[in-house]
Amino acid sequence: GDEELIEDAGDTDEDEAPVNRAVGVIAVVGRPNVGKSTLVNRILGRRAAVVEDTPGVTRDRVSYDAEWAGTDFKLVDTGGWEADVEGIDSAIASQAQIAVGLSDAVILVVDGSVGLTSSDSRIVSMLRAAGKPVTVAVNKVDTGEQEYLTAEFWKLGLGEPFGISAMHGRGVGDLLDDALAKLKKADKTSGLLTPSTLRRVALIGRPNVGKSSLLNQLAHEERAVVDDYAGTTRDPVDEVIKLDGEDWLFIDTAGIKRRLHKISGAEYYSSLRTQAAIERAELALVLFDVSQPISDQDLKVMSQAVDAGRAIVLVFNKWDLQDEFSRQRLERLWETEFSRVRWAQRVNLSAKTGWHTNRLPQAMRQALESWDKRISTGKLNAFLGQLQAAHPHPLRGGKQPRILFATQAGTRPPRFVIFATGFLDHGYRRFIERSLRDEFGFEGSPIQISVKVRE
Ligand code: GDP
Numbered sequence: 001g002d003e004e005l006i007e008d009a010g011d012t013d014e015d016e017a018p019v020n021r022a023v024g025v026i027a028v029v030g031r032p033n034v035g036k037s038t039l040v041n042r043i044l045g046r047r048a049a050v051v052e053d054t055p056g057v058t059r060d061r062v063s064y065d066a067e068w069a070g071t072d073f074k075l076v077d078t079g080g081w082e083a084d085v086e087g088i089d090s091a092i093a094s095q096a097q098i099a100v101g102l103s104d105a106v107i108l109v110v111d112g113s114v115g116l117t118s119s120d121s122r123i124v125s126m127l128r129a130a131g132k133p134v135t136v137a138v139n140k141v142d143t144g145e146q147e148y149l150t151a152e153f154w155k156l157g158l159g160e161p162f163g164i165s166a167m168h169g170r171g172v173g174d175l176l177d178d179a180l181a182k183l184k185k186a187d188k189t190s191g192l193l194t195p196s197t198l199r200r201v202a203l204i205g206r207p208n209v210g211k212s213s214l215l216n217q218l219a220h221e222e223r224a225v226v227d228d229y230a231g232t233t234r235d236p237v238d239e240v241i242k243l244d245g246e247d248w249l250f251i252d253t254a255g256i257k258r259r260l261h262k263i264s265g266a267e268y269y270s271s272l273r274t275q276a277a278i279e280r281a282e283l284a285l286v287l288f289d290v291s292q293p294i295s296d297q298d299l300k301v302m303s304q305a306v307d308a309g310r311a312i313v314l315v316f317n318k319w320d321l322q323d324e325f326s327r328q329r330l331e332r333l334w335e336t337e338f339s340r341v342r343w344a345q346r347v348n349l350s351a352k353t354g355w356h357t358n359r360l361p362q363a364m365r366q367a368l369e370s371w372d373k374r375i376s377t378g379k380l381n382a383f384l385g386q387l388q389a390a391h392p393h394p395l396r397g398g399k400q401p402r403i404l405f406a407t408q409a410g411t412r413p414p415r416f417v418i419f420a421t422g423f424l425d426h427g428y429r430r431f432i433e434r435s436l437r438d439e440f441g442f443e444g445s446p447i448q449i450s451v452k453v454r455e
């Protein structure tokens with residue numbers, strides 16, 4: 001009904017200060033099919049549905065704002081991270097490792113209908129090493145008669161296993177009480193909550209595009225590249241670099257320097273790492289190597305940042321290797337593969353020689369300014385009113401969906417909610433987005449538009 005819609009639209013505090021109210025971060029880990037995603041959706045409840053109706057936003061997200069019994073926390077979901085990898089065990093381990101690195105406490109989900117498996121035990125050893133508090137959720141205990149299924153999980157040595165049914169909600173409250181009690185007592189080391197006034201930047205791009213070269217160039221120092229082989233995890237290291245008189249926090253520079261891609265099977269791992277860095281960053285510098293054809297992997301990394309709602313600057317690196325052929329190739333791509341991010345600034349530079357790296361700070365500031373930008377409800381509605389008068393939505397089945405009212409529900413990135421009398425089709429939404437950009441700017445930032453239909 002209307003009440004709910006209005007509540008959604010006015011729910012702005014959450015977007016203004018998502019980082020500060022949460023008491024900490026809980027990661028939900030476990031092997032595939034135990035019910036992690038079902039549990040996360042259960043905990044998020046109505047919020048999940050709200051997020052999902054904004055196209056392209058949820059899929060690759062790592063963390064969500066959650067609330068239980070008046071306590072706000074962040075939830076790291078690893079459900080979507082299961083890739084088609086061969087060594088599934090090591091994939092689970094690295095997935096869990098990253099999730100744990102991002103969190104202050106953990107809910108380990110196991111499957112009561114299957115019983116204890118060796119993969120479960122493997123994850124537990126990893127969790128022990130990380131030293132984060134763990135609550136064990138024995139899922140698929142759908143009825144009271146099945147409670148006995150939890151018994152064998154005492155063996156994990158992690159305290160009382162909670163029998164739950166993520167699907168039906170059974171036992172989830174007690175589980176959260178326990179997990180939140182542990183979270184409140186835990187050390188808060190997760191990067192997601194690091195209080196910082198510095199703007200947080202991630203350098204991303206497929207292997208060899210020049211991330212570590214650019215980092216070195218920006219920091220004006222040569223760093224040794226440490227080749228590091230499987231298994232040894234150190235904490236991510238962030239680094240403060242002064243650019244053009246301003247300090248910036250570069251995220252997970254250790255991950256860049258360690259060249260994770262050189263480790264076997266590491267494409268999967270490095271993609272998780274990228275995702276984790278994006279999650280912690282406000283701005284992503286997306287690097288491309290112009291001496292090579294742009295690949296699907298290049299575009300995928302870029303999409304990860306955009307889908308996560310981060311501000312971006314596109315960095316076309318190795319410009320010193322540029323020739324007429326590659327220049328034309330790139331211009332063609334700009335019209336096609338890059339059409340989705342035509343709003344982003346691009347900086348052509350050479351990390352090796354330092355050429356044009358001085359153009360980065362201005363582009364970075366611009367992108368973040370757009371990311372933070374708020375348009376007043378009055379201005380927004382005046383603009384959309386004119387727009388609609390000049391370009392009404394096409395008729396559909398004799399009816400014409402009309403925009404009633406719009407509001408900016410959040411920033412970082414800007415999120416708009418439009419209330420309309422009917423569903424606005426994709427083309428019209430895109431038209432609205434383009435028009436908003438023409439009118440208000442938003443260079444360097446994605447913007448999200450969701451439509452609520454009012455009967
Ligand atoms: P994930 O891979 O760990 O994220 O697992 P999913 O959440 O995708 O769930 C895997 C399967 O288990 C799905 O078919 C779910 O419907 C099922 N499932 C999840 N939770 C429960 C539960 O509480 N009871 C039962 N019986 N099935 C469940």
Ligand code: GDP
Pocket residue numbers: 205206207208209210211212213214256259317318319320321349350351352353
């Ligand atoms: P990363 O894997 O993304 O961190 O990439 P690196 O920084 O390790 O760079 C990969 C290779 O590209 C190295 O041999 C670098 O010397 C080279 N490289 C990086 N940037 C440039 C550049 O601007 N011009 C040229 N010619 N080579 C570069």
